[in-house]
Amino acid sequence: MRFSSFLQPLARWSGRAGLALAGLALLPGCKFYDIWRMDGHQSTLVVDGPVARSQRDLFYVTCWVTLVIFILVGAVLAYATWKFKARNAADEHAEPPEQGHGNPLVEMGLIAGSVLALVIIAYPTLTSLWYTYDVPTEEKKDAYEITATGYQWWFKFEYPHEQINGAGALTASNELVIPAGRAVRVNLRTVDVIHSFWIPKLAGKVDMIPNRANFLWLKADQPGYFWGQCAEYCGDSHAVMRFRVVALGPKEFNEWLDSQLQGARSVAVKTAAAGQAKAQFAALRTFKTNEAGVTDKFEVAPLEAWRAKQFPEKNEDGALIAQGKALFTSKTCMACHTIRGHGAVGVTAPDLTHLGSRTTIAAGLLENNREQLQRWIHNPAAVKPGNKMAKGYIDNKISLTPEDEAALVAYLESLK
Amino acid sequence: MDALAKSDFHSKEESAPAKPFVLWRPTAKSGLIDWLTTVDHKKIGFLYGFFALIFFLVGGFEALLIRTQLMFPNSDVLTAQQYNRMFTMHGTTMIFLAVMPLGAAFFNIIMPLQIGARDVAFPRLNAFSLWTFCAGAIIVNIGWFLPSDRWGAPDAGWFGYSPLTSKGFNPAHATDFWIMGLQLLGVASIAAALNFIVTIINMRAPGMTMMRLPVFVWMTLITSFLIILSFPAITIALVELMMDRQFGTNFFEVSGGGMPILWQHLFWVFGHPEVYILILPAMGIVSEILPCFSRKPLYGYPIVVFSGASIGFLGFAVWSHHMFTTGLGAVATAAFALATMCIAVPTGVKIFNWIGTLWGGHLQMRTPMMFALGFIWMFMIGGFSGIMHSAAPADAQQQDSYFVVAHFHYVLIGGSIFALLAGIHYWFPLIFGKKVSEFWGKLSFWVIFIGFNTTFFPQHFLGLNGMPRRTFTYDPNMGWNTANFISTIGSYVLGVGMLIYFVVIVYTYLKGKRIGHDVWDGRTLEWSIPNPPPEYNFRVIPTVHARDAWWYEKHHKEEIAQEQAEHAKAEAAHGGIHMPFSSIYPFVASFGILIASIGITAFDSNPAPGIHWKLGLSLTGGIVMFIGIYLWSLEGNEGYHLHLDDESHAPETKPSAKPH
The missing domain is CATH 2.60.40.420 (Cupredoxins -  blue copper proteins)
Incomplete structure (x- = not known):
């Protein structure tokens, strides 16, 4: 009996100490105060x-x-x-209080x-x-x-x-x-x-x-x-x-x-700068499952970053883009996607007429840049489990070499 | 008339020789056969509780996996589909397989004891409810053990919004398991609820008027009415969905002109009362514990009862507040918003009365009281965020965000679970004759309390900061990292707390010391009997003179002793204590239902491959069920008599000789 009366306050205080410890442990490590910042x-x-x-x-x-x-x-x-x-044994065993009913x-x-x-x-x-x-x-x-x-x-x-x-x-x-x-x-x-x-x-x-x-x-x-x-x-x-x-x-x-009312932009093959280094087909780096596809590019001044996206990039490789454009048809991408003015009229998938001018791909998930675009077309199932493009690859036996991917990426990025 | 009365009072010897073998009545009082055939409300209640706690641990494990996945942004502990399965099964398990059956366990064990009855009205139907519940639980979970491409565990959410559940979007049989499992759980719940209603209305001890019922019994009654009125809605919805999936009908098939929104209405007409099915028993438990440990009666008993009934009644008028974002139109949304606000009044009244009960009392801070007080605090927070949701335009931002997740976990863990954990501690000495250590009980309370708040309080901020529910991943730039991390740490603490709680309970069950009678100085009739309660509960059916019947008895000992002696004589002259025989047939019928349901879940709308085994399995199950029910009716509702000597001993060797 005496033992348990010693333990009871211990139980009470260990609870409070636990709360304090939890608070302390979290403070330095992960910016505890962050949860009060409601400006996400x-x-x-x-x-x-x-x-x-x-x-x-x-x-x-x-x-x-x-x-x-x-x-x-x-x-x-x-x-x-x-x-x-009840604070003590006397309280505990006191006569019951008045039995009032409200x-x-x-x-x-x-x-x-x-x-x-x-x-x-x-x-x-x-x-x-x-x-x-x-x-x-x-x-x-x-x-x-x-x-x-x-x-x-x-x-x-x-x-x-x-x-x-x-x-x-x-x-x-x-x-x-x-x-x-x-x-x-x-x-x-x-x-x-x-x-x-x-x-x-x-x-x-x-x-x-x-x-x-x-x-x-x-x-x-x-x-x-x-x-x-x-x-x-x-x-x-x-x-x-x-x-x-x-x-x-x-x-x-x-x-x-x-x-936007204009059709898709076409890049003439001749705009390829003479003597420009041949495009590098470096193998795509491996991405972890669910790896974030965003950088801080749109954190500080997102609207400016969006505006910058509206203009064609310098050093476009016209030949590569033309190759990509051909692949878009031969790999049957056009069966599902529309690229207005380039003959692709599929309607079951996102319209890509001005894809290059958007800030994200894969429904707001990945930042629209070469690496992420290649990550997406390389293996859509890994980015978005269960999606129809991944199924289309399997159903239509589509396989892309790194060269194909680079050409398609160059083409899609040119669609401003 | 005579013949009817007679069949009720056959003794063992008399009935045995006249019966063919299949109608043999099991007599085992321990061992597997006893557990499978028992009709004793206390054993059935124990089994309900046992299964519920196992599923509570399973559901908790699923929750920990969910939290582990969300601990950091972009993690890949689970795949998208695994995550979706986890939250679907976490919700389904916790609601249907943990909290509801845990409530049913208390209804079964405590309610008959509180009204001075020797069993529920239909003991075999009670066993049938239990085993059908088990069948449903097996079917809901069976997908975990099957290949996930064509079968698998359900992953369409516990709410199963059409048309995501249609064959086109969810071809695997996982959804069929979910449909059939819920259907069986509904059958079990409705059968049990009818049983409780009949019991409460017909089997109260003399003098136990409705306004003298303990509040827990009142809440059992109201909850049971909610079950029989709300479950038909989901039964219909599930039948329609099953027809769509298995037989190609078009209730929810958009391509065939079906209306997906119809599912939501049917589901929430069930789903909102279901919320009260989960919380009202909890309120009943707290309304028992607070007076006991305050050593004074419940404050404002009639208002507490009436507010419980109002909550149940209004619960059917607010289902569309789960659908504020479905474009109901401004007028309908306004009507449901106002109706929802109305519910805050009876709910608030309960909290006021609980505080009134404490006021002026002598509060004894035992473990059940700690959980009950924790319940009031946590339920207040959950209730207030509920009021925030009733403001429909604000809800447009909160709906399907983590704010809602925080809200209903405050109501369901801080509310229901806290009260159920309190109830386990409170009635443990009665049920098992042993008492859990106060130190370990309070320690588990504090760890659970801290873990729970650390897990769910930050989720309010996550929701207001725009994090949607049911998402397996999030990006690091959204401002959600810290709150998610804290929440996950909290969930581990909560898990440890639950572990302590249950280890201590099991330890006490196995090794605890026996304690005396009426350990809390209780107020209601269940404390008047020895612990653990004997098979027949009451040696003499008590006569009730006041609201807190046992408290009254303790303070009017001589009057009561005289009265009981007279009753005992009368009962002995009547043939002794009548007890019902055990029966195997409720189990057989439920087993048949299990087999048939497995067969039905395997059907496809294109039945060509494997139709023979699927149909065969369904029919076999149907036949087994039919045989079970047929023999159940044929064996009759007989029982036997117990004669107790003065020390309340019931010698097994001395069965009743007198038939009537």
Whole structure:
């Protein structure tokens, strides 16, 4: 008996010491304070548009109301626990306290208080709900329309008002360019399973559901570069179904539209600089499974980096590009992909007409550069488990030599 | 009328010679045969608890693998598919195979004792529920042991959103195992729930009016109603999905005009009440523990009961808050948002009343009390993040993010599991006659408490920082690294805590010292009987005079002793204590169901290859089930009588001589 009375405080204190130790151990090693930094690329608290702002402000209302209740109720609970705790053997064996059964007035008062607290939350919930649901009437006339379609595991973006003669609406993939400062209404569609369209800094998510004409609206305050991700479990590679959003000022947006309406860029063979060293076909380095495909290139000034992507690279190898273009057809890539103006008209896979001008490939997963592009076409299954391109390689017995890969990469990178 | 009454009161000797061999009733009181044929609610409850804890460890192991994968960005401990299997099976296992059956274990063992009954209303149906639960558990998990290309473990999420579950997107039979397993678990749950409802309504001891029921019994009743009202919705959904997959119908097949959104409605009409099926028993347990260790009655009993019923009722009106992002339209979303907020009121009322129970009491800080207090704190946090979700526009950012993961783990671990762990410590002395060491119990509490909070509190921040759920990898530049690392460390601490908890429990079970009667100075009837409880529970069916019946008895000893002597005489004149015979047929019927279900999961919509063995297996199973149920009905609901001497000894050699 005496032994256990010695051990009980020990149990209590070992718990507290454990907590303190855990805190200390974590502090120096991994920047414990990091978790308080709520400014990640997909932060829902540091936002850049009115829809996300309305949702965040509502969150703060719920947060403050519940925090106040938590402090009040928690204080009473903590006090009751401390005050009425049996402290010694005499307490333990004391006569039982008064066997009271409660007080209806106290109950009713607390119920009324809870209802009041909920009204404080309910009112802004309803106003925010109607505001975030659809484009406000006064902005409807100026709103820009886009259709986003989910595929396993990438996004297609169509611009229904930008028709191309004989080729339907302008189509982009995995990188959505929108006008900044203007309401954008996004129609949400899917061709297979349920996906969810989420750009945390601009707007909360809405699902893309088969047989359902969903939509959302959003607006970017300023030109900027944003991260988006599929938010509904959609199969093997759900985790790597991502996308990026670029918001541009009116003039730049129109320039971008004009460039996109053009067909794919062609590089003449003769532009190959005379005497240029023959392309090196170094074997692709091995990538670890799930190795990150991003650098910090888009961390500091992502919009500038995106703008730089819009211009052709220097020292393009025209011969190599021509070789890649031929491979794109002979390796049957064109059966699934579209490259407008180059004869490839497949529609089951992302449109690659202006692939070279995008900042990422493989649905926002890998940075668009030579190494990552080659990593992707070398073994798509390793990057995105279960994807259809990997299956296409097997079904159509496609194999690529390092030379083929280099040529295809050169070609695809030239598609500005 | 006479004949009916008679069949109930046959004695062993009388019935034996008249029966053909197949209707022989097993009489073993220990050993394998006893465990397979028992109809004793305490043994069935023990088995429920035993299986539930095994699956709890399995589900916990899956969780640790998930956390290990997410410890660092871009890690490859698991492949994408393995990870998807882990979270699918973690959810399915914890909900259907751990928390629900652990609740059922308490319903089975404690509820009849609290209402002064000698068994549940349908003892053999009770055994059938248990074995069908086992069949379901086997089928859900069988895929782990089969080749993963055509079979494998389920990987479409515990919610199985159509059309990801359709044959086109998920051709392996993994999903069929999930469908059939859940279907069987539903059968088991509905049978058990009906049993509990009939028991509570019909088998209360004299004087045990509804408003004198212990709160745990009330929560059992409400939970059971939720089960029989909500499970049909998922049963229908699963049948439709099975028809789509096995027989080519088009309920959810988009290409055939099906409506995937229908699945979500059917699933959540079940799924939201299911959440309360998991939490209400926990609230019941806490409502028993707090008064016991505060040494005063529950504060505001009628309001606690009524709020439990309101939660159950409102639980059917809020399913679409799981679907705020599916484009319901502003009006429907608003209606479900407001209905969801309403639930906060009865839930809050419960917390107020628990605090009211503590107020002015003499709090004895034993291990069950620690877990119960931990429950209130953690459940408050989970409840508050729940209120945040009810604000639908804010939920558009939180839905399917780690914020939701944090929320429901606070409710389900900090809530349900904490209360169940409290309940295990609380009733362990009653069930096994041994008491777990306070030191080790409290140590396990603190390790679990710290581990749990370290795991799940940072996940709120992950969610608000935009990390989506069900993702097997993330990039290092998203600001999620630290919180994920801390969370994983926390999960290991939580794992260690659980390990300590269960090692101590098992150690006490095997080596613990015997303790005396009514170790906590309890208030409800289960503490009035010896521990471990005898087969017949109550020597004399008690008469209830007050809400905390045993507390009243302890303070009115003479009155009660006189009353019991009279009752004992009356019962002896009536033929002694009547006990039901054991039966093997519930097990046979469930075994048949298991075989048939395995056959059905193997069907394809194109049945050509192997149709004979698949059909044969299904039919064989069906026949076995039919034989089981037929003989079960034929063997009759007979029992035998026990006559106790003054020291409550029931000599096995002295069976009842008098038929009636």
